[in-house]
Amino acid sequence: MRAIISDIHANLEALEAVLADIKQRGVTEIYCLGDIIGYGPNPRECIDLVMQNAKVTILGNHDQGALFDPEGFNPGAERAIFWTRKMLESGDRKGNEKRGEFLCELPRVRRESNFLFVHGSARNPLNEYVFPEDVYNQRKMERIFSLVEKYCFQGHTHIPGVFTEDLNFLAPDEINFEYRLGPQKVLVNVGSVGQPRNSDNRAQYVILDGDLVKFIRIDYDFGATAAKIYDIPDLDNFLGDRLREGR
Numbered sequence: 001m002r003a004i005i006s007d008i009h010a011n012l013e014a015l016e017a018v019l020a021d022i023k024q025r026g027v028t029e030i031y032c033l034g035d036i037i038g039y040g041p042n043p044r045e046c047i048d049l050v051m052q053n054a055k056v057t058i059l060g061n062h063d064q065g066a067l068f069d070p071e072g073f074n075p076g077a078e079r080a081i082f083w084t085r086k087m088l089e090s091g092d093r094k095g096n097e098k099r100g101e102f103l104c105e106l107p108r109v110r111r112e113s114n115f116l117f118v119h120g121s122a123r124n125p126l127n128e129y130v131f132p133e134d135v136y137n138q139r140k141m142e143r144i145f146s147l148v149e150k151y152c153f154q155g156h157t158h159i160p161g162v163f164t165e166d167l168n169f170l171a172p173d174e175i176n177f178e179y180r181l182g183p184q185k186v187l188v189n190v191g192s193v194g195q196p197r198n199s200d201n202r203a204q205y206v207i208l209d210g211d212l213v214k215f216i217r218i219d220y221d222f223g224a225t226a227a228k229i230y231d232i233p234d235l236d237n238f239l240g241d242r243l244r245e246g247r
Helices: 012-024 043-053 061-067 075-089 093-104 132-136 138-146 222-230 237-245
Strands: 002-005 029-032 109-112 115-118 151-154 161-164 168-170 178-180 186-189 203-209 212-218
Touching: 002 012, 012 043, 012 203, 012 212, 012 222, 043 075, 043 093, 061 075, 061 093, 075 093, 075 237, 132 138, 132 161, 132 168, 222 237
Parallel strands: 002 029, 115 151, 151 186
Antiparallel strands: 002 203, 109 115, 161 168, 161 186, 178 212, 203 212
C-alpha cells in the first residue's frame, strides 16, 4: 500500500497533517509527484520532510523554477519562486546544499511495470496541464494516452480525479472517492496537498491499495499557513486567501 502526494507548495501545516494521516493508516511507501515548493511559506521544512519520508520523488515545475529561471510563471508565482530561492540560499549552508542536491537529482518520470508517475503529463512530464475539460480535446487526450502503458498518476492542476481512455473525467465525489483499476487505461490526478483548487480547502492525496485508488481529504490549519503568507511581502496575499476557498 502506498500514498501518492503532490503539489505541497511549501505548505507545512498541510504536509504534516497528511503525513500524520498516512502514518495512522499504516501506509508503507510514499511517492511525491513534485512541486514541493513554490507559493507557500515553508520551503525548507517541506523539502526536509519529503526527503525524510518519500521513497520516490518526481521533479515539479516549481521545484525546477527555484533551481533555474522560471518559465511561464505569472507575476505572483514568479515573485514567490524568487523568494523561495532566497530561502534555499540563506541560513544553514549544509542544509541548503543538501536540499539543492536533492532537487537537482529528481527525475521527471518514474516507471514501474504498468505504472507511470509524472508531475504534469505523460507527454510533457514537467509542464503540461491536463484539466477535466480536456476530455473534449480528443486529439490531446489520445496523444497523451498513447504514451501511457496502463496507469499514469499525475498532479500539477491541483484537481483530483480519474481520466478514462474513453474520454470521461470522474471527480472523486462522483465515484464515492474510490476507483478500481482495471483493463482500461486511466490517468489519475491525485490532487494537491498544499493548495487544492477543486473548491475544497482540505489537503488532498491518494492511497493506492492493490488495484484500488482511494481519494483522501484531510482537515488542516489553513489559517496558520495563510497568516505566514500574509507576513511575507514577497508572497501575494491571494496565495493565502485561496487556501480558505480551495481555489
